[in-house]
Amino acid sequence: MTEEPQKNETGASVPEESAEPRRDFITGASAILVGALATLAPIGAAVVALIDPIRRVSSASDMVLVARRAAVPEDGSPRKFTVTADRKDAWATYSDTPVGAVYLRSVGDEIRALNVVCPHAGCFVGVAPDDSRFACPCHRSSFDLDGVVNDPASPSPRDMDALEVEVRNGDEVWVRFQNFLPGREEKTPV
Numbered sequence: 001m002t003e004e005p006q007k008n009e010t011g012a013s014v015p016e017e018s019a020e021p022r023r024d025f026i027t028g029a030s031a032i033l034v035g036a037l038a039t040l041a042p043i044g045a046a047v048v049a050l051i052d053p054i055r056r057v058s059s060a061s062d063m064v065l066v067a068r069r070a071a072v073p074e075d076g077s078p079r080k081f082t083v084t085a086d087r088k089d090a091w092a093t094y095s096d097t098p099v100g101a102v103y104l105r106s107v108g109d110e111i112r113a114l115n116v117v118c119p120h121a122g123c124f125v126g127v128a129p130d131d132s133r134f135a136c137p138c139h140r141s142s143f144d145l146d147g148v149v150n151d152p153a154s155p156s157p158r159d160m161d162a163l164e165v166e167v168r169n170g171d172e173v174w175v176r177f178q179n180f181l182p183g184r185e186e187k188t189p190v
């Protein structure tokens with residue numbers, strides 16, 4: 001069987017020897033492309049690693065001064081406070097940046113803190129108009145004032161996230177502020 005002669009774009013036959021350099025060119029170009037990709041992949045990973053800390057910094061986990069004790073109602077009703085803290089990313093530190101919010105509540109001599117973020121899907125939980133419970137506006141999870149799920153129809157997989165509290169110098173309410181992943185039964189720090 002005879003081999004079909006190679007043709008150019010006008011349909012004219014191309015001599016066998018002129019097709020060879022074209023194959024060499026394609027092989028060479030492919031090698032350069034593969035080499036370039038192999039070089040660029042680690043650079044891309046380095047850029048992602050450099051940017052990643054910005055995305056990850058979303059909360060502080062140290063003790064943070066949140067309020068004066070006198071600002072927390074003595075009758076046991078919850079009050080919401082914004083939490084501000086110094087925040088760092090790969091390049092800078094930002095002072096007094098809002099990182100979240102907590103509900104503080106007096107229970108006897110104790111102050112208790114709950115993260116306001118709903119463990120179901122991350123909405124901010126509100127307080128019922130009569131201050132008798134917490135209610136999430138998104139999918140109607142309901143919690144008692146200790147943050148415990150009190151309605152079996154609530155989709156929240158766990159109770160509200162309690163946070164460690166210290167009262168210092170008699171009047172300063174410090175909270176170990178932390179966010180946790182929503183949608184899980186266990187508290188997993190973000």
Ligand code: FES
Nearest residue numbers: 118120121136139
């Ligand atoms: Fe609160 Fe869904 S986010 S119930």
